[in-house]
Amino acid sequence: MKAIRNVASYLFGAGALGRVEEVLRTDPRVPAGPVVYLVDHFFAGHTAPLDKLPRRAMDRLVFIDTTHEPSTGQVDQVAAGLRSDLGGLPAVIVGMGGGATLDMAKAVSNLLTNGGQASDYQGWDLVKVPGVYKIGVPTLSGTGSETSRTCVLTNYETGVKLGMNSDHSVFDQLILDPELTATVPREQYFHTGLDTYFHCMETLNGRTRNGIVDAYSEKAIELCRQVFLQGDMQDQASREKLMIASLMGGAAAGNTGLVHPLSAGLSVVLGVHHGLANCLAMGPLAEYYPAEHAEFTAMARAQGIVLPTGLGAKLSEEQIAKLHASCIVHEKPLSNHLGDDFKAILTPAKMAALFRAM
């Protein structure tokens, strides 16, 4: 049995960003009052899209520093800043950016109405009441954050990387404009796009299966194949397809397998961004995912993407131990691929060998 939570509505198409004002002012579902735009700090230096966001005196625009993966401390800080600046709650939060910014928007929305600290809500179904009404505007395709029921946060004090898994973490609306991904640097576009490919293929190779999740995952992978193996991944048709693949991958939101836990280790211990971390994690996993490893390699070659190598050789013993610790806690996905005795298979020595081979 699978409970599936969907974003109630999307606006999809080139130029959709220009419709933000219409959505905010005329959609009866959108509450009236101050709008807070949480925007990836990348746009502080690339302001053209910001002109499409209607800003009144009561509204706020806050740039989200995405140098590092989103942290619980950062969520606490942004929420506290908004509370003191507005003297109350905003009516709407618009999150505009990649997965890090969208996850921040979801987490800040939850925290503002639920109180306490972001770390209180890391886990499953701990968010008590709906967050501030939230609209997602993805500017990168692949993370699936726009449709998923989680927002992944790292607690740098405890080293825990875990999402607020909750129905309340689902956006109320999405504005999906494939034009926004036209200027993303090619490496970042590839790494992030492959996030969808990885979480869908991990799902389809796992033992926890569900018909709906399978259908979404299969279609998302098919779209990824069209994007990354046929022509230029960043032309208009491909940008549309990757945005749809990302939506479907996020909506599927199945359990993952081996790539994501290894990737989480790289992010927590070494600060590697999620998209690149996935690609690095896949490097030594050909024995577990032979067909997908070959396909991933072909995708990188077809798009002229060269992945960094030599990371493993530079790792200290201490780092290897930390990587093992950060990875092995992900029992759900690891057992999804390897079974209940995953710790006997993924021994410290085996995992060290995997990280050394990156």
Added chain:
Amino acid sequence: MKAIRNVASYLFGAGALGRVEEVLRTDPRVPAGPVVYLVDHFFAGHTAPLDKLPRRAMDRLVFIDTTHEPSTGQVDQVAAGLRSDLGGLPAVIVGMGGGATLDMAKAVSNLLTNGGQASDYQGWDLVKVPGVYKIGVPTLSGTGSETSRTCVLTNYETGVKLGMNSDHSVFDQLILDPELTATVPREQYFHTGLDTYFHCMETLNGRTRNGIVDAYSEKAIELCRQVFLQGDMQDQASREKLMIASLMGGAAAGNTGLVHPLSAGLSVVLGVHHGLANCLAMGPLAEYYPAEHAEFTAMARAQGIVLPTGLGAKLSEEQIAKLHASCIVHEKPLSNHLGDDFKAILTPAKMAALFRAM
């Protein structure tokens, strides 16, 4: 640009029907108060599934007569009956049945809160306020009513077959139990399942296109191929797949082409049920859909389904004229396939020949 409205949540899997009580009592989104079950009259003679529906003194169960396609008069009558019986509005409507029952549930929900008559809301975005909270429990797969933003009604006084196309016609939740379709008669199962195949292939052959709609339609068709060309269409795996195909086809809810307008004529003029009417309409359309016509024929053969023939020979000139009139009003789908000058192509003589060939 495409606005897409999704059902906010599903519960999917064998045995999901047994979770109705849990959803009604524990889901904070479901309002408290009287629950009205609108149930296909088929279950008056097959009551086992009804035992899974929790019924308190304040709740009501109304059987919906689906002998004929749902009509505006029937919606008016059911809504008036509930108003007088309950002395007010129910808190929740649960629609359980095939597309006719689900469409009735959506229309009654809209009418109860909006007032007036059902025919006032046939068209696009005429429903003013949200209907009664509604949960769909499909017992047949293929119509897509469970995820679509319409509920198709025939006004037998005016001969108009047209839906309440509205965001308010979208179910709030679905309970999707593939076990419920295990006992559907094979012909009905096939005819209704093919509804998804037809509306998706019509969409993909039309000129009004959208990336998301295409992706959903393509996946729904792929699932239909697995169901109807590989093994028994009604085994457990196939029932799951067809339920998912139906969901995706309804969520795509693209514009259709030639099958649905011809089918609408057969329903309005001759009272043929929608699923069978589609199959009959496809019969003479090989020249417009050659590959799909061959595939449809192969699907019927693979499942041992024999479609009725000889209808056309029995039609009077008056019936042919009425069929033409009921079909040609569907300008949106007809122009979607044939272009703006569709009337010059689909002349009365051409259309008569198509109906005669059924």
